[in-house]
Amino acid sequence: MTEKASGSTRRRGADLERAIYAATLNELAEAGYADLALDRIAQRAKIGRSSLYRRWSSKQDLVAEAVTRALPPMEETPDTGSVREDLLACFERMHRLLDGLGRLALQAVAAELHDSADNALVTVIRDRVLEPRLQVVLDVLLRGVGRGEIRAEAAVPLLARTGPALLFQHLLMYGTVPPRSHLEDIVDRVILPAARP
Incomplete structure (x- = not known):
């Protein structure tokens, strides 16, 4: 044809x-x-x-584009005046994202990326899907530094990745996103104790 x-x-x-x-x-x-x-x-x-x-x-180009399109549009960095509430807002967005229509596909990608020699796919997913969303969390921490809520040395990419990593780990291990109550635990028991003055 x-x-x-x-x-x-x-x-x-x-x-x-x-x-x-x-x-x-x-x-x-x-x-x-x-x-x-x-x-x-x-x-x-x-x-x-x-x-x-x-x-x-x-x-890899098709998969990366399909996964990117399945995600909701990037939203502005939340600014409630409280680093705790801003972090909760960030993780609530990620929770909805992982629980959305692209959840099974994202799980399949994540489960196989570490076995894949296809580094181009890893790069595209990292640059177009993951890093922009991690940057939002880092921006929240950096703004918390300006308000005196966060130590300057704690506002680093490693800490910004912690919350999303815990959500994603639960998805990979159990096939579901964690209960929403876990979002407060991640913020109150993990991130803020490591970041507050």
């Missing part, structure tokens, strides 16, 4: 992309990244393979 004929009988634009991303996440959740096949994604999305190959040059 020619490109013109394929394009004239199938979805286009945003509708086509949504179908492809949904098919990618479903395939990722069921098969995992290592066994993910573009042919099966095309079948799930009810499109020709050429529709995939025209848009993405590699499997």
Whole structure:
């Protein structure tokens, strides 16, 4: 089938992309990244393979884009006037994110990244999905330093990663996000004791 004929009988634009991303996440959740096949994604999305190959040059690019699109848009850094409340707001967003439509796919990616020789995927997921959200937590800590709530030496990337790492660890170990009550424990028992003056 020619490109013109394929394009004239199938979805286009945003509708086509949504179908492809949904098919990618479903395939990722069921098969995992290592066994993910573009042919099966095309079948799930009810499109020709050429529709995939025209848009993405590699499997990792498609997966990274699908995972990124499954996430809610980045929100502004919360500013309630309290570092504790700001951290809780950050972790509540991450909790919703992990519990959302992309949860199974994110779990599949995370479970297999450490076994993957595909460093390009690791880089894309880190740079486009994880780091921007970790930066928001670090920004909260840095603002807490300015208000005297946080020691300057505690506002570092390692501490900013702690809360998200605990949420993600629970997801990997148990297949679910932790109860929301754990968010307060993470803030009150882990982060703030390590960060307060």
